[in-house]
Every structure is written in C-alpha cells, then in structure tokens.
Amino acid sequence: xxxxxxIRAVTFFGILxxxxxxxxxxxxxxxxxxxxxxxxxxxxxxxxxxxAGYPSLGxxxxxxxxxxxxxxxxxxxxxxxxxxxLILPLVGLCxxxxxxxxxxxxxxxxxxxxxxxxxxxxxxxxxxAYNLRAVTGGAQGKGVAVPPFDxxxxxxxxxxxxxxxxxxxxxxxxxxxxxxIGLSLAAVRAxxxxxxxxxxxxxxxxxxxxxxxxxxxxxxxxxxxxxxxFIYPQFxxxxxITIGMVLMTFLGGRATLWGPVLGAFILVPAQQYFxxxxxxxxFYLLAYAAIxxxxxxxxxxxxLPTLTDRIRIKAKIAVxxxx
Amino acid sequence: MTSLLEVKHLTxxxxxxxxxxxxxxxxxxxxxxxxxxxNGSGKTTAFNIITGxxxxxxxxxxxxxxxxxxxxxxxxxxSGLSRTFQQARIFPEISVLENLIVxxxxxxxxxxxxxxxxxxxxxxxxxLEEFKLSALADFYASELSYxxxxxxxxxxxxxxxxxxxxxxxxxxxxxxxxxxxxxRHIRSRHASGVTFLIVxxxxxxxxxxxxxxxVLDHGAMIAQGTPTQVQANAQVLDAYLGS
Numbered sequence: 024x025x026x027x028x029x030i031r032a033v034t035f036f037g038i039l040x041x042x043x044x045x046x047x048x049x050x051x052x053x054x055x056x057x058x059x060x061x062x063x064x065x066x067x068x069x070x071x072x073x074x075a076g077y078p079s080l081g082x083x084x085x086x087x088x089x090x091x092x093x094x095x096x097x098x099x100x101x102x103x104x105x106x107x108x109l110i111l112p113l114v115g116l117c118x119x120x121x122x123x124x125x126x127x128x129x130x131x132x133x134x135x136x137x138x139x140x141x142x143x144x145x146x147x148x149x150x151x152a153y154n155l156r157a158v159t160g161g162a163q164g165k166g167v168a169v170p171p172f173d174x175x176x177x178x179x180x181x182x183x184x185x186x187x188x189x190x191x192x193x194x195x196x197x198x199x200x201x202x203x204i205g206l207s208l209a210a211v212r213a214x215x216x217x218x219x220x221x222x223x224x225x226x227x228x229x230x231x232x233x234x235x236x237x238x239x240x241x242x243x244x245x246x247x248x249x250x251x252x253f254i255y256p257q258f259x260x261x262x263x264i265t266i267g268m269v270l271m272t273f274l275g276g277r278a279t280l281w282g283p284v285l286g287a288f289i290l291v292p293a294q295q296y297f298x299x300x301x302x303x304x305x306f307y308l309l310a311y312a313a314i315x316x317x318x319x320x321x322x323x324x325x326x327l328p329t330l331t332d333r334i335r336i337k338a339k340i341a342v343x344x345x346x
Numbered sequence: 347m348t349s350l351l352e353v354k355h356l357t358x359x360x361x362x363x364x365x366x367x368x369x370x371x372x373x374x375x376x377x378x379x380x381x382x383x384x385n386g387s388g389k390t391t392a393f394n395i396i397t398g399x400x401x402x403x404x405x406x407x408x409x410x411x412x413x414x415x416x417x418x419x420x421x422x423x424x425s426g427l428s429r430t431f432q433q434a435r436i437f438p439e440i441s442v443l444e445n446l447i448v449x450x451x452x453x454x455x456x457x458x459x460x461x462x463x464x465x466x467x468x469x470x471x472x473x474l475e476e477f478k479l480s481a482l483a484d485f486y487a488s489e490l491s492y493x494x495x496x497x498x499x500x501x502x503x504x505x506x507x508x509x510x511x512x513x514x515x516x517x518x519x520x521x522x523x524x525x526x527x528x529x530r531h532i533r534s535r536h537a538s539g540v541t542f543l544i545v546x547x548x549x550x551x552x553x554x555x556x557x558x559x560x561v562l563d564h565g566a567m568i569a570q571g572t573p574t575q576v577q578a579n580a581q582v583l584d585a586y587l588g589s
Binding site for chain 1: 397399419420423424428429431435436437438439440444447448449451452454456457458459460461462502503505506
C-alpha cells in the first residue's frame with residue numbers, strides 16, 4: 024500500500040469515525056447512515072459488477088434476504104441490543120453459500136443476459152417475500168423488535184456497524200486489486216474465453232467475487248432491517264436499491280477502490296436533497312437521473328478512471344516534453 | 347519421432363454446413379507443422395475443437411499419447427498445449443507484464459497471493475527480454491500496435507512452458523519486419539524443443555519454415571507432405587485455384 028493510500032484511508036475512516044461525536048441532528052446521522060449503506064453496497068457490487076464485469080441486478084434480493092434473516096430471528100424478543108449485529112457474519116455466510124449455486128447457473132450467461140437473469144432473481148425473491156406470509160408477514164410487513172438504544176444517539180450503533188461493513192467491503196476490494204484474484208478477474212472482464220484458454224480458474228474466481236459481493240450486501244440488508252424496524256417486501260427487495268448501487272459504481276468508476284464510495288457520497292445526499300425539494304412527488308427520481316446522465320456524458324467511464332487517465336496522459340506528455 | 351497430437355475422424359457441423367469433415371492428421375513431436383487451405387476450409391474450426399473451444403460432433407483427439415475425452419481450454423493449457431488467436435487476443439486493461447503473469451498458469455495458492463510477486467516479475471521479465479518488449483512492460487496492453495499485440499500474445503502463451511503451440515495466422519496483418527521477427531521467435535523456440543502447428547496464409551513463410559504441410563479443403567485433409575510435395579500436388583492446386 025502506498026504512503027498516500029494509507030494516509031487517504033486513515034483520514035477517510037478517521038473523520039467518519041469521529042463524525043457522530045460532533046454531529047448531533049438525527050437527520051444528519053440518518054443521511055450519513057444511508058450514505059455509508061450505499062457506499063458499502065456499491066463497493067460490494069463493484070466486486071462482481073466492476074472487477075469481474077458481471078453486471079448483477081439481483082443484489083437487492085440478497086439485501087432483502089439479510090433484512091428478513093434478522094427480522095425473522097429477532098421478531099419478538101425485546102431488548103435484542105447488539106445481538107443482531109453479532110449475527111451478521113452468519114447472515115453473510117449463508118447468503119454467500121446460497122449464492123454459489125445461483126452464481127454458477129447465472130454466470131453461464133454474460134453481460135446483458137446476466138443482468139436480466141439476475142433481475143429475475145430479484146423479482147422471484149420479492150414474490151416470495153409477498154407470499155410466504157407465515158415467515159415474512161407478506162404485504163403486512165414484518166416488525167423487528169425495537170433496540171433499547173439511547174433515543175438521543177439512536178442512530179449511532181447503526182452508523183458504526185455500517186462503517187465497519189464499509190471497511191470490510193473496501194478491504195476486500197483492495198485485496199482484489201493486489202492479488203491474483205483481481206488480476207484473473209481483469210482478464211475475465213476483458214475476454215473470458217481467452218482467460219479460460221490461458222489456464223485461469225475462471226469459474227472459481229467468478230464465484231468467489233459473487234459470493235463475497237452478495238455476502239456483504241446481505242449483511243448491509245440485515246443492518247437496514249434492524250434500523251428501519253419494519254420490513255416490507257417492496258422496500259427490502261427493491262429494484263431502486265439495486266439500481267442505486269449500480270449507478271453509484273458507474274458514476275464513481277467501475278473496478279476502482281474509491282469510485283463506488285465517491286459515487287455514493289455524491290448521489291445519496293443529492294437524492295435526499297431532491298426528494299426534499301420536490302416533496303412527496305417522485306420527481307426527485309428525474310433529477311437523480313439527470314445528474315447521472317450529465318456525468319456519464321462528460322465522464323463516460325466514471326469520475327475516477329477519467330481523471331486518472333487525464334493525469335496519466337498529462338504526465339506522459341510532460342515526460343515526452345522533457346526528452 | 348512420435349506423434350504429439352493425434353486427430354482422428356474429426357467432424358463438426360454448423361447447421362447444414364460441415365466445417366470439419368472426417369478429418370484426421372498427426373503432429374509429430376519436434377516438428378513445425380503447417381495447416382493450410384483456402385478460406386473456409388476448416389482450419390480455425392479444427393483449432394477450436396483441438397483446444398476445447400468447440401465440441402466436435404464426432405472424432406477423437408489425443409495429446410501426448412492420452413485421449414482427451416472432453417477438451418477443456420484451461421486444462422489443456424496447463425498440460426502443455428497453448429494456442430494464439432487470429433485477432434491477437436490480449437487483455438487490454440492490464441499491463442504488458444501482467445499479461446504474461448496472468449498466463450503463467452498459477453496454482454490455487456498463487457491465486458490468493460500477491461498480484462505480481464518478485465518471482466513473477468523475474469520470469470515474465472525474461473520473456474519480455476526475449477521478445478524485446480521490456481521497454482513496454484508497464485504500458486497497458488491496449489497501447490501496443492497490432493504487431494506488438496501478436497508478439498505479446500505469442501509470448502504470453504509460452505509462459506506455461508508448453509510442449510505444443512498452435513498459432514492461428516501469426517503473421518496476418520503485420521508488417522514484413524514483424525513477420526521476420528515472428529519467424530525468428532518461432533525458430534528459436536522450436537530449437538529449444540517446442541512443437542508448432544501453424545495456420546498461415548503467407549505461403550512463402552510456410553514453405554521456408556514448416557515441414558510437414560497439411561492441406562485441408564472443405565474440412566477434410568487432401569494432402570500432406572514436404573512443402574515441395576504439397577506444391578506439386580494437383581489436388582492442392584485445384585483446391586486453391588479451382589479447375
């Protein structure tokens with residue numbers, strides 16, 4: 024890890040760790056929780072959608088799985104406290120294991136077909152959530168026991184758990200970049216058949232990326248479910264959640280470490296701002312789309328790759344000029 | 347000499363078209379064998395079947411004396427059978443050096459390890475040295491010229507220390523100097539014990555480099571022999587020029 028990289032990471036996580044101590048208003052903490060949530064979701068999506076080049080649109084299915092997992096276990100007991108957070112690794116593990124056969128079948132397809140196959144998964148899980156009433160409560164929703172946290176700092180535990188999950192997601196992302204898994208995935212993304220032909224363990228690296236990616240998404244879903252306190256199928260297994268994480272990754276830059284986080288830090292506050300400005304109408308979605316379109320037109324590969332390319336080209340020109 | 351690769355009664359149909367038709371041939375160990383034929387004669391299809399990219403309708407393939415029941419590209423590559431593609435398929439978004447490392451056939455343990463270890467850099471560096479690409483090691487492969495890409499693809503599939511290398515039109519679309527460079531690299535690798543099977547349309551290159559020459563037409567082998575024998579074969583002339 025380069026010195027600048029360490030400084031960047033320590034500063035970023037240091038500021039975020041101290042922030043709730045100084046910032047009191049609940050709405051700000053709430054906004055930060057959702058920003059961290061989407062940063063984590065986008066970072067995890069990036070593992071499969073960015074590095075491997077498999078644009079999954081089914082991640083909200085696993086997000087919902089995590090939410091219901093926590094909801095079902097902690098439905099009635101009062102004073103669960105921090106227990107749901109301690110269960111999260113188990114949630115991630117289960118989602119990761121379930122994802123292996125699903126990924127194995129879905130990744131027989133690629134690109135746009137893969138996107139369609141995975142969005143089908145999302146709607147299948149949503150339908151299950153509506154119809155398995157005995158388990159999920161169906162359209163009535165599923166209540167999760169309210170945690171006994173201090174009302175003045177109610178959001179704080181959720182904030183820190185989201186921050187830890189972001190650290191986990193970014194650590195895996197960093198590990199991918201520095202290991203042969205990342206190198207293999209770069210080859211798979213560019214030309215999977217050729218990658219197979221030079222002996223790369225194609226199926227294994229794809230499944231590793233998919234399992235880690237949806238494992239994290241399910242843990243985030245678990246925290247979200249506990250935070251919301253009530254889980255409805257249309258919000259737990261929501262195409263907008265999938266689209267959110269995809270857009271943020273595209274915006275910040277696919278297959279980069281900081282891109283998905285940058286995308287989330289721009290889009291989540293922007294979305295909240297527009298939602299506030301335009302009130303209860305769904306017009307904020309249009310504004311949201313407009314930002315995305317403008318940035319995609321100006322910086323088609325996302326913010327970070329476009330900027331680093333520009334710096335690279337400038338440096339090259341400077342080297343040439345000095346010759 | 348023993349045969350390194352044996353293809354027996356290979357047949358492949360695409361709808362109503364028979365691309366490879368009951369085709370049998372052998373590649374002797376230590377040879378530079380050419381596979382020639384007019385466009386559409388089934389050379390690349392045969393390559394794709396041998397290397398596991400396509401499933402044959404019937405026929406059998408054996409490599410190093412062992413029957414390959416279900417050819418799998420990754421397994422074959424790891425067991426010493428490499429190939430290149432007509433269009434020079436490299437990985438554009440990683441560096442030239444990494445293009446070699448990614449093709450080195452690393453183990454499961456290696457997969458979890460560092461992206462480029464010192465050992466990787468040493469081995470890949472030597473290969474770049476041999477191919478005179480060292481100056482480009484840290485460039486993205488997308489920044490290379492077409493000829494350089496062909497060289498890079500050739501160099502990368504040598505990273506597994508193959509016994510047999512299948513080259514699909516190694517000199518198509520590159521300049522005359524690059525053709526000579528390519529020929530020199532094939533000869534030097536051949537001298538160190540690598541067997542080659544080459545699909546090529548540059549007949550001058552085929553005639554001075556390869557022996558034997560196998561000729562396909564409409565998916566079937568119509569002639570086999572030294573370059574002079576093949577050049578004098580009436581059936582071959584007929585296939586190329588029509589009668």
